[in-house]
Amino acid sequence: MTSKGGEAGSYVTGGKEFTRDTNYIEDRITRDGASGHPVEPGRYRLIAARACPWANRTIIVRRLLGLEGVISMGLCGPTHDKNSWTFDLDPGGKDPVLGIERLQQAYFQRFPDYPRGITVPAIVDERTGEVVTNNYPQITLDFSTEWTEFHREGAPQLYPEHLREEIDTVNKRVFTEVNNGVYRCGFAGSQEAYESAYDRLFTALDWLTERLENQRFLVGDTITEADVRLFTTLARFDPVYHGHFKCNRSKLTELPVLWAYARDLFQTPGFGDTTDFVQIKQHYYFVHSEINPTQIVPKGPELHDWLSPHGREALGGRPFGEGTPPGPVPVNEQVPAGHGAE
Template sequence: MSEPGTYVEPTFKRDTNYIETRITADGRDGFPVEAGRYRLVVSRACPWANRAIIVRRLLGLEDALSIGICGPTHDRRSWTFDLDPGHVDPVLRIPRIQDAYFARDPQYARGITVPAIVDVPTGAVVTNDFKQITIDLETEWAAFHREGAPDLYPEHLRAEIEEVSEPIYRFVNNGVYRCGFAGTQAAYDKAYLRLWRHLDVLEEHLSTRRYLVGDHITEADIRLFTTLVRFDTVYHGHFKCNRNKLIELPALWAYARDLFQTPGFGDTVDFTHIKAHYYVVHRDVNPTGIIPGGPDLTNWAEPHGRESLGGSPFGDGTPPGPPREVVPPEHNPVLALL
């Protein structure tokens, strides 16, 4: 239950049977967009939740949508609020996100996942559809976007964003898991070859353009970033995705640093939580639970030189202000170098 998915032999298969209820401006599913009504529950360790954290911050939704942050490790039941006093979320008054799923359906038998958005008055999960969550934050929540918020899902680029993102999800975002949780050599070999074939495609694509789609950051970049920022720290070794390190791929490495150094990206990254989650929770892969000391992270602060490719991070928009929810400095020492 690390991220949405199950361990299946011989090939890893992600559980995509999400709660698809949507929070929309017109409330057509019974949940209208309302400031203060909902709580976004995340873990900084999870790449799928990290997407929602970044989008919420870039759009300035902190006052409209509160956030509950689970700790990086959990048992088989669910993510827990062990970072909060008394190990209880101060708004939802529950120790586990599982409780909010059972408030929605006492017989809920699917994955207990983050990100999830909870209806505070009822204490029940509204949705855990991680892809739709960020799209809806970018579109349905527009009335609560900060002044100068970037358009992360421009209407004229949506088809291209999804076209670019689909193989990224299949071969990269999910591909690293297919490598890490493969139950046979054949399943691993297939996932490994597909992963690196597509990373090579992205390396070429990003060698001549600053962003994946258009001339500023979009939803597509956010989807790729959360995998890249975890690559050398966990996926390269822990998931055996070890043909190259990210730092050995010139365009992808510079692209990742460019995003990391952009307000709203690197300042949401908690390397300590990321390492604790993967190396402690995934005992099928790392039976000892030992967390490695490396890698050295200071290179994330090195100049990226991507400005020469044109474009700008926020287009006609502006950067977000300082983060409301601050990653402990010792969990991301790079930030002090920027």
């Protein structure tokens, strides 16, 4: 996107094909603190936005692993200006922990001349007010592997060592062709670039259909990081990508296997209860004024079918493996009434 305040570093170049800036702040929060940021409960704040699929991943994984009491969370509103995501959902328009109005302030606190997009998700050190990392693919993996001492009892193994190679392989194709593929359709600068991205997207969705036709989850018989990464794109497909990004060969609801798979995850604690369809639509249709200049947000589609039976239990599998579902969503982190699939 043209805005420097965009999600996960997306932007449109002067060329004809959409390009995503994948240069992130690569510092990590690890057990050994090798980059100067050791795992420490109560020290870090995840800054996210429910509208953003990349940030939504971190919200889901944090909840599945039970890290809510260990890593605090601040939520930006669904829209932003050219400079930064803002905390307009909070009283006085300030994050109650960091005391800032714009996420940009945490970036500039550490890098006064930070030249790249001010993106979510980001993790901020509460002690210094400085951004630590915005490397969203690594953030969720580190939640799974570096914060194990603080996982809830019964937390799932989202990135088990014996499946990591396969998870990484699936994630690579899903990112290139699906997660990022919808953007390559929506922000294509030529008919040729659009049609190429469109064909690659639906080829990948057909591949996913074949993969999921006879197995409940993407890798193994439990939910993994791969399912989290695919889900956030599927949840936005009909409300946004089908129309707004011209990904219109089929709606998700017209792809029986993927639609059942998405409903299975949505009805699993940690997925649907972190999904805010109202904010999702507000973000894409309002912020992307270059492709929706009227900034009119559509009323549809109807969402109640997300709660309909999916029948995926017949394929076996155990969503949480030997573990258990997370408990109720903390009151201060619940999706507002009317924003889900009630």
